[in-house]
Amino acid sequence: MARRILTVFGTRPEAIKLFPLVHALRGDARFDSRVCVTGQHRGMLDQVLEIAGIVPDHDLDVMQPDQSLDALTARLLTGIGQVLDAERPDWVVVQGDTATAMCGALAAYYRKIPIAHVEAGLRSGNIYHPWPEEVNRRVIGTMARLHCAPTQTAADALRRENIDPAAIHVTGNTVIDALQWVTERIRHEPGLASGLAEIETRFAGKRIVGVTSHRRENFGDGMQAIAEAIRQIAARDDVALIFPVHLNPNVRSVMQAALAGLSNVALIEPLDYLHFARLLDISTLMLTDSGGVQEEAPALGKPVLVMRETTERPEGIVAGTARLVGTDCARIVTETNRLLDDAGAYAEMARAHNPFGDGRSAGRIAELLATE
Incomplete structure (x- = not known):
């Protein structure tokens, strides 16, 4: 039976x-x-x-x-x-x-x-x-x-x-199972993830930094600091940031107030899984306080800066695929610039073995x- x-x-x-x-x-x-x-x-x-x-x-x-x-x-x-x-x-x-x-x-x-x-x-x-x-x-x-x-x-x-x-x-x-499944679907049907095409064209020639942030423990001062870090990173003329903004007003109101109108920051609606997989694929690195991104991005060779004080996924930290940067604005900016400017530091994270x-x-x- x-x-x-x-x-x-x-x-x-x-x-x-x-x-x-x-x-x-x-x-x-x-x-x-x-x-x-x-x-x-x-x-x-x-x-x-x-x-x-x-x-x-x-x-x-x-x-x-x-x-x-x-x-x-x-x-x-x-x-x-x-x-x-x-x-x-x-x-x-x-x-x-x-x-x-x-x-x-x-x-x-x-x-x-x-x-x-x-x-x-x-x-x-x-x-x-x-x-x-x-x-x-x-x-x-x-x-x-x-x-x-x-x-x-x-x-x-x-x-x-x-x-x-x-x-x-x-x-x-199983997140790696899922990412492999969806990546294969997109490979055979590229139109499934074509919703980012306009933004990709707009930011052609720039390195993409993907951003996600929604953790409850970051609400308030932490979210404000993350927004300020993104604003400072956006001052570079060689990068663009794509940020699917969580629906929670504790996230959305802060990010809209700090970042709306910046020419190389795209504040977009939350992405379905197909388009999020596409964002991971086109990004140079990820800034995130999400747990899943710490597992998914390394599968595609993308370094992860974790905007949290702790992580329940220390394997990525040990393996070198992710680095904890907390919600200190200066540290987020410094670590992001280091990966963007130091090819050796970038390669060390991008080529690290994904332990997940x-x-x-x-x-x-x-x-x-x-x-x-």
Whole structure:
């Protein structure tokens, strides 16, 4: 009898990292694959679902304007619980560190349903950076039966927390599976990612610096400092910055006030996954406070400057593909200029080995779900 697997996700990063696994499960007769989305990122989630060809079996659509974290958590926990009662899966799969992942795991635990945690074991060591994601990951780690660690560093972190070593498996990160899949699609159908063509033409001859920023812990002074750093970098006449601006008003209002009207800064709407992959491809380097970009950009040989005080992905720092620069304006500008002006420093980061995966992670996880 096929094992019923309920995969639960709600944000764009979760969707990107889980669609390769959903594809693997749906193509394997050993599984009855079901999908529940929460809509924690509504529009951005839907873009990935469309690209990946996934129609959810359940859509909770939980987001409300100005919703607090505790209100969101309550809606997620009860909504996912109702889906679990209807589906009665053999396994629940969650990914990463979101409120959706934590609530999905907790709802499954309340029903004694085994939990598989994809991208398990990432730790920054600081419960407020990233906030609240660091605690979300730790909570899931106490309940999961199957821990799919993307790297040996993540697996070691789980062992230090006294997780049963037999439950920990180094699978690689499914984000590399996803990036390889989407890059291949664009290669065969270039028109899928043609939406940046006008900006590419506008900035022809300039080196592109891609920017993403949305972390809660950077709201306020941190976001102001990032905006000022971008403004100073934009004073160079040999670069252009492309910044898909997050919808959160704590990000958008700051960036619009500081950067609107600068000739070599493109403040654009959030990109679907195809176009974001294109942005990674055309960029010389990435400035980001995102977790996923730290994994994706090195797969394309792009150095990453991480605008956070800590990272739960230290493998990139150790490997040399990423560097922590925090939210200090002067340091962001200095490190960016160093990579732009020092070919040796740039090559050292661009050529460093990407420690996050080989593109076959989803298959490994599916095999574990079939045999555990």
